[in-house]
Amino acid sequence: MVRLTDVARAAGVSTSTASRALSRPTMVAPETRERVARAASEMGFRLNATARALTTGRTGLVGVIVPTLANPFFPPIVTGVQQALTEAGGNVLLGVSDRSAERERELATQLGSRVDGLILVAPVNADAEVRGIAERLPVVTVDRTVPGLPGVVVDTPGGVRKLMAHLLGLGHRRIAYLGGPPGSWMDRQRRKAAREAVAEAGGELIVLDPAPPQFDAGLAAAEHLVRREERVTAVMVYSSYVLLGILMGLGNAGLRVPEDISLAASDDLTVIGMTQPGSTALHVPLDEAGSAAFRLVREAPPAGGRPPRVRIPTRLVVRESTAAPRR
Amino acid sequence: MVRLTDVARAAGVSTSTASRALSRPTMVAPETRERVARAASEMGFRLNATARALTTGRTGLVGVIVPTLANPFFPPIVTGVQQALTEAGGNVLLGVSDRSAERERELATQLGSRVDGLILVAPVNADAEVRGIAERLPVVTVDRTVPGLPGVVVDTPGGVRKLMAHLLGLGHRRIAYLGGPPGSWMDRQRRKAAREAVAEAGGELIVLDPAPPQFDAGLAAAEHLVRREERVTAVMVYSSYVLLGILMGLGNAGLRVPEDISLAASDDLTVIGMTQPGSTALHVPLDEAGSAAFRLVREAPPAGGRPPRVRIPTRLVVRESTAAPRR
DNA sequence: ATGAAAGCGCTAACAA
């Protein structure tokens, strides 16, 4: 292995000069800098990141702990962090907790000593534990807020409002809402938003039983919709997986979208833009959530005051699955 | 920050004894070990991974470079590496190359000095460049082989053969094959496997134009299938996205699966198991590919001989979308 | 079984 010392000797300068030439070029005479650079490249030298980290106290790494990578919600967040981090020359140290609180804590302590900050995505630990982690190093949460800590959340309730406004604007008054995941806090937020929006416009929101975010739940929901006495003219679904199932289920039952019924989803995580007809949905910029989180960890730790919070807005993308109701 | 020295002092031993007590417990008297452990936990001490890495020369990190996380093929591989690594107490340092050869090289050198080994997933650089990277540290490729380097590949051609055998066994003789991605090496391998399998059984393989791995390509393919003069009785599709599109397209056209036509896919990356009917497909154990890759990087660098290669078999999962043809 | 001492490769005062 080629060390900085070797390069320095080859260039006929001291180690510190070589160090400066490589890490703080402006502090060194152009001619010297050039000589060091040449020696370094000739010898195939690379600064040892570990040694650097030890002296500077900064590793250039950010830890990202996610519950899983199997849910398409999470990879884009990681990608977002990585993108923002790349511009700063850093890298992502990844942890997958598998939704285990213990594993999450383990990962946090393991990664803790090798990163400059930690991004906890949808952490499963209790507030107190998460705050405990944050005592050792800068921590930012994503898709969840923890009192006292900086956080990034995606504004899906706001998105639901936009979606409802769109449907109401088209003339729909009887709108079904298929929420989920069953029992989740987010589900309640979204349902509340939907109910308010529809009530304000004098419409009626039919709240269906919440469903798991799966294709077959959509198939079942479609059957239910078809069988209902009082037809709704539009359906809003919280998951694009479920929407896909509904789309197929309605097709099997001979109902046409959007002629017979309008359909919209509150995320675009699946192939939803390419369905036939293309599905109206909220675009959820998860990569932005990731890069926002990075910016927050990088910032100086909040000096006791209110921790910064970032709310990522969603964007309504209208496609062919929504239209005015038939009269 | 609490250092090992602080713990040692609190426990009334030397730094080296404290170090041993924590890292090589058997080298220390049980009573001493206990005292150090107690002091450490009382003071909330954690060994500093960076300092450790500097002295031992091993970081406990493995770099994983993927083209993207947006394609569902890649996250499971990362998860597989992480799982295997977890048992060894290590972590994953992630890089996303965005399919840029230059970025991939940058990442490789950046990560190179902070990891014990590098796993390159579907690298885009030329063989020579990849080998160059491997001169500095252990490198394993996944989903591609590079002469001279250890590698892990998924045996999809073998899977295609299994799938074809299944269809032929059901009695199908006119089978359509919808391949892709257009022009890819893998596509040729799979097509070859399909053709051979069908030919051996005296059947006829109708090769459709290769399609991109997208939902709407499936819709288009469904239309084409419906319009064909000579109906095929079964279709094999290389991508589960495309299969989803076909399923919906056939449904729209009033064709029933599997009564009118059997359908099978050569991967199970999407919600394919939950469709209605459930779709016969190959299970592709990408997490196993990831953990196999980890085992290969961890092994001693191959001493000049043939580099180890691991071929991950796929598994045929028969569901309701395939049945005997109507006669 | 324990301690003293010498680094790992680099950066950062402090001088010159």
Next chain:
DNA sequence: TTGTTAGCGCTTTCAT
């Protein structure tokens, strides 16, 4: 602008 000198926090001979 450059060099000298201490470390960063830990592990590891080498003694004892």
